[in-house]
Amino acid sequence: MLWFAFLRLIGLMTTLLAASLVIFVVLEVIPGDPAEVMLGLNAQADTLAALRAELGLNAPVYTRYINWVLGMLHGDFGVSYTYSVPVAELIGERVQVSLPLASGALILSTALAIPIGVYSARHHGKIIDTGIMAVAQIGIAVPNFWIAILMVYVFAIVLRILPSGGFPGWDENFFGSLQALLLPVIALALPQASILARVMRSALLDVLHEDYIRTARAKGLSNKATLWRHGVRNALIPVLTILGLQFSFLIAGTVIIENAFYLPGLGRLIFQGITQRDLIVVKSSVMLLVALTIIVTFLVDIAYAAIDPRLRRRP
């Protein structure tokens, strides 16, 4: 197990390094002169030269790359060109919105999907099961930003009980901040929950055919205890895998939903970075999100191997 974890850790490092190289090449090498991209075509020669000096663009490419990576390892993500604030500070602020949003959606979708999936599997073949799965099938096809727009219409415009967007800040208005995140969390969670409920249901149906379920029943365990102790626990393994795979969709979803609700999170930061051509902000925040995805995949792999020893053989 340790050896497996060690091998995966090396893999993790290589992937992170390769990802940083890709981002660096796309943003700093392909455009030729990043300063020109940031200032636009009509920039004055001396402004360009000043920005080049400020960004350290006169140094050779490999020095710039190494400095960027070393800086990030020390928590130095560069200084935003438009805000003139360290990017690390901006990210720190924005994470206070994105993290509760993403984790709230993750918790809500799991909390909805597991009971619904189990219920559906228990009533396999009945009308209620068919009905639930039809709803889930449609739920997968619904774009989260469409749910966002419809919910804003119903709850903010017609009923006027929730804000249509924006974020007051945790310190200023804690309850208001929770309210501001309610609709975004729901919009993000519903399509995810549909996918997870389907996976939960089919995983449980697979498990319920196993011999150990019959054994558990034969030794006198009640139907309910068998279902939860032996059925659901084993069925959770594929659900965990899908959760890990879904993580990158969750991040993409967060970016979209933050824009739909005008939430000042990481996704909006990246977006403003693009419109203001602030490559430094884009570079570091994209790297952060990609790193997050890579690390979560790594953790899921490790958790998976810890649960199921058969998977340790082929890293």
Add this chain to the structure above:
Amino acid sequence: MNQELQSYPSLSTYDEVSIWKKALHSRSFLVGALFAIAILVAGIGSIFWTPYAIDTLNVANRLKPASSDYWLGTDQYGRDIFSMLMVGARTSIIVALIAVGIGMLIGVPLGLIGAARKGVLEELVMRTNDLIFSFPALLSAVLITSIFGPGTINAVIAIGIFNIPVFARVARGGALSLSGREFLLAARLSGKGSLLITLEHVIPNIANLLIVQATIQLSLAILSEAGLSYLGLGAQPPMASWGRMLFEAQTMVAFAPQLALYPGLAIILSVLGFNLLGDGLRDLLDPKMRRRVA
């Protein structure tokens, strides 16, 4: 040998008549095919004819309710919504088809190489896969857009890149499940090289898997395209796209909520259609993989 074919049916060797017969009784397949065809007809039809031109703004005609002139009404710029939906279908289909095509053309050979050659090359292919997989289509689009500016081509490339590892995985998995089977050994004994065996025996035998996956990926690509153009990273005006229509409708939702309704329904219909089609095809083509999903 007959049993081999039974467990690994491929399009050419399997009893085609019975597949079509079964198709007529598969609810997912029929409903999915119906939706998919409707979207295709609307998209292709929009090349030749739309009720109104969508690139002329006529503010005098803005926000007309649905009528016999404007079947679904007009938007805040006076454009006919039905015509916009038709052109949007075209955008969705073109982006999705090309993106999934890119994913297949690059991903499948990568996956097959990964399966055929063990060792360093396989490791390299799989690690590259993991690397690409950690760039969600949205982040790739963000990177491309921040350098080259927004546009349909960016959306195609970004979604296409994200499709590569998906197909590499499916192709590799399919090819590995065939390895060591008698008909491959027989081909090897008859003196065929790896390339020829892959082309003549492996690909036909994993074609079903790939077709099913491609259908599912089409629905994901339509959803991604909608998301990207909603954010302004995809199709640019005057080209219509469903995601962009929703973005424009959002600012008007207090006055004209119906504008947000139709593009959303169009997205749901097409994504649902290709998903159902994929489920149906999976049941029809690969009985071993039949899932218990209603």
